[in-house]
Amino acid sequence: xxxxxxxxxxxxxxxxxxxxxxxxxxxxxxxxxxxxxxxxxxxxxxxxxxxxxxxxxxxxxx
Numbered sequence: 387x388x389x390x391x392x393x394x395x396x397x398x399x400x401x402x403x404x405x406x407x408x409x410x411x412x413x414x415x416x417x418x419x420x421x422x423x424x425x426x427x428x429x430x431x432x433x434x435x436x437x438x439x440x441x442x443x444x445x446x447x448x
Contacts, residue, residue: 411438 414431421429435443
């Protein structure tokens with residue numbers, strides 16, 4: 387493996403990370419469960435209550 391191949395791998399990783407940041411999440415980062423649509427129309431994890439934006443179900447109640 388050459389240095390150029392390693393540089394290409396890094397560049398590909400950077401491009402994939404940038405693409406992931408622009409797409410809405412499809413799975414919970416804590417446990418990998420697919421996100422569901424809640425009654426309020428927002429996404430949430432049925433397993434642990436995680437919501438995009440590092441919030442959890444019930445945070446408004448605190």
